[in-house]
Every structure is written in structure tokens, then in C-alpha cells.
Amino acid sequence: HTKADYSRAFMNMYDKCQYHAYEPIPIYATALQKKWAGEPRMTIHGYGIGRENSTFPVPKTLLAGQSTYIADKKNNDKDDSAAGGGSGGSEVIATITSFDTTVEDAKGIPTLLHMNCEGCEWEFLVDGKHRGFIEQVPIIQVSWHNYGEVGMGTRVWQLCEIREMLSQTHTMTSGLAFGWDQWELKTTNE
Numbered sequence: 001h002t003k004a005d006y007s008r009a010f011m012n013m014y015d016k017c018q019y020h021a022y023e024p025i026p027i028y029a030t031a032l033q034k035k036w037a038g039e040p041r042m043t044i045h046g047y048g049i050g051r052e053n054s055t056f057p058v059p060k061t062l063l064a065g066q067s068t069y070i071a072d073k074k075n076n077d078k079d080d081s082a083a084g085g086g087s088g089g090s091e092v093i094a095t096i097t098s099f100d101t102t103v104e105d106a107k108g109i110p111t112l113l114h115m116n117c118e119g120c121e122w123e124f125l126v127d128g129k130h131r132g133f134i135e136q137v138p139i140i141q142v143s144w145h146n147y148g149e150v151g152m153g154t155r156v157w158q159l160c161e162i163r164e165m166l167s168q169t170h171t172m173t174s175g176l177a178f179g180w181d182q183w184e185l186k187t188t189n190e
């Protein structure tokens with residue numbers, strides 16, 4: 001969550017750029033703020049990006065391990081008391097901020113959108129396209145994850161649909177299903 005190896009690699013390659021990291025889980029956002037303290041090129045935002053401003057509880061039991069997939073929890077209303085949900089400080093509140101607010105906070109559209117968000121890519125890219133955000137980003141790098149209750153078959157269909165959607169405005173310059181894709185904005189001549 002907080003190693004930030006890719007960010008450091010980008011900073012070494014492109015040392016004049018400004019960087020923004022978005023983290024909806026407060027404990028990870030705080031850890032990133034401490035990690036990047038004193039680095040003027042990096043701004044940590046204590047929220048994720050999505051369709052609209054919202055918050056939702058995440059059981060702390062989901063925050064152990066190398067990665068955190070929270071979309072099933074975000075969309076699931078069943079009682080999670082046995083899994084660490086409920087009262088008594090066993091949850092954290094994740095914050096999502098709209099695309100419009102995010103662009104305003106960052107003072108513009110990013111030149112490069114690098115996503116390794118452990119499953120949020122499925123919703124993020126579709127919502128970003130519907131909001132007019134994605135077609136303004138010159139370079140998109142996305143890591144695909146097969147997390148969640150939907151299963152591999154559904155994820156394969158979603159991958160095809162999202163790639164088709166992205167191909168309307170971008171060209172895939174490299175890609176590997178359930179690995180990394182890179183997309184570059186088409187020029188007016190394409």
C-alpha cells in the first residue's frame with residue numbers, strides 16, 4: 001500500500017513533474033503523507049476518485065496483507081459483524097471524491113494516470129469515461145486485477161468491454177490481460 005516503488009521510479013525518470021497520489025483508506029493516506037514528507041513534487045490526497053463524493057465503512061480485517069480489495073464491501077449491505085465490521089472501532093471510513101473535485105484539487109487533468117488500485121479499475125475507468133475525464137488523459141497505465149465475487153468469466157468480459165471503450169479515444173501501446181496495459185490518447189490524425 002505504501003511502498004510507492006512506481007512513484008519513486010517515475011520521479012527518477014521525470015524529475016520536473018508534479019505527482020498526486022490518491023488513497024481512500026485513512027491509515028494508508030497518513031502513512032503515505034509521512035513517507036513523502038519533505039518531497040515537494042508529491043501531493044497525497046486522503047481520498048479515492050469516483051463518480052460522486054461518498055464515504056463507506058471498511059472493516060479493519062480487510063486491511064491486513066499486501067493489497068486491499070474493498071469494492072465488494074462498498075457494494076454489500078449484509079452484516080459484517082463476524083468479519084470485523086460493526087461498532088467498536090473495527091472499521092475505518094473510506095472517502096471517495098468526484099472526478100470534478102479531483103481535477104480541481106490537482107489543478108488540472110494529469111498527463112499520466114497510473115493505476116494499481118487493487119480492483120477499483122473496473123468501476124473507475126467506466127465512471128471516468130462517462131464523466132468525460134478519461135478522454136482528456138494523454139497516457140493511461142492500468143494494472144488489471146481479478147478480485148471480487150464476480151468471478152473470472154465476468155472480469156474477462158469487463159476487460160474486453162473496457163478495452164473497447166478505451167480504444168474509442170486511446171491506442172493500446174502495450175497490454176497483458178490481468179497484467180498491465182498502457183494506452184495513449186489518439187491524435188487528431190488517427
